Amino acid sequence: MPLDVIFLGTSGATPTVERNPPAVMVKREGELILFDCGEGTQRQMMKCRTGMGVDRIFITHLHADHFLGLPGLIQTMSFQDRERPLEVIGPPGMEDLVRGMNAFGAGRPNFEIKVYELNNSDSFQYDEYSVTALEVDHGKKIKSLGYVLEEDERQGKFDREKAIELGVVPGPDFGRLQKGESIEVGEGIVTPDQVIGPPRRGRKIVFSGDTRPLAQIEEISNDADLLIHDGTFTSDEAERAKETKHTTAKDAAKIAKKAEVRMLALFHLSSRYSKNYRPILDEAKKYFERSIVPSDFTKLRIPYPEKNRDIEVNFDANQNNRK
Secondary structure: OOEEEEEEEOEOOOOOOOOOOOEEEEEEOOEEEEEOOOOOHHHHHHHHOOOOOOOEEEOOOOOHHHOOOHHHHHHHHHHOOOOOOEEEEEOOOHHHHHHHHHHHOOOOOOOOEEEEEOOOOOEEEEOOEEEEEEEEOOOOOOOEEEEEEEEOOEOOOEOHHHHHHOOOOOOHHHHHHHOOOOEEEOOEEEOHHHHEOOOEOOOEEEEOOOOOOOHHHHHHOOOOOEEEEEOOEOHHHHHHHHHHOOOEHHHHHHHHHHHOOOEEEEEOEOHHHOOOOHHHHHHHHHHOOOEEOOOOOOEEEOOOHHHOOOOEEEOOHHHHHHO
16 A cells, blocks of 8 residues: 655745745545645645645644645635535644634635644544644744654464465465454364464654654654654754754754654755755764655655565656656
């Protein structure tokens, strides 16, 4: 089952010629999930040809660069005669924001918008995956969340050779064993645990949002496939990062190393690194080699852990779509 991550916007507080405000899309089994929705996100979606069929939108916090794309996106969905509900999920204050979006010109859509407000550790369970909120530190004056998307455990691998060795005839009995049924073989019984390996974990993505480096992010990122972390500055701007409640590439990379994630993606870049992100990348790689700095339209495909394959990185999915 493909699990794709598309970076629609990777800049910090202000857009630049090269980078749009924050927005990251996850595509999973036909579902489109958006994390943050900065100004112009719908146009980025058009460029990547993702379609507008977003199922749910998670907002990290109520700074304008993280939600100003909502009114336009909702209006476009309405113009396209959307009928099914849209979930908009975020920290306390989200409901008032959505209700007040008429002031932004969104109008009243012809579909239902379901708004949910989350606090630390609140979780939603969906079809074979969950999304859990994590309170992060972006300043005392604003409630900020990170999110963890984690797939449910999957059944262990079926050992076909072992089943045949135990006398099970290939065919319907294989399916019964995989459904948890025991099978009579001669005068004996073959049980599922004899031919099915231990449960296999699903994939896991952690999205930090805007934050200072935190021990709880490291803890919840343990063995994550992908950590998308605030990497606004290099360490020569450490004081600036502290003042603005952001993270340096060095500190984000240290978190990734301790958590033993498969890949670190640094985003929310300060405008000073918009054209030249090498200082961010070079600093991160000193502490965690499997670091990347996505551009807008970078696409990642995350394989299951047991496949022993690297995460696929396409730095310009938009370019491929134009071909």
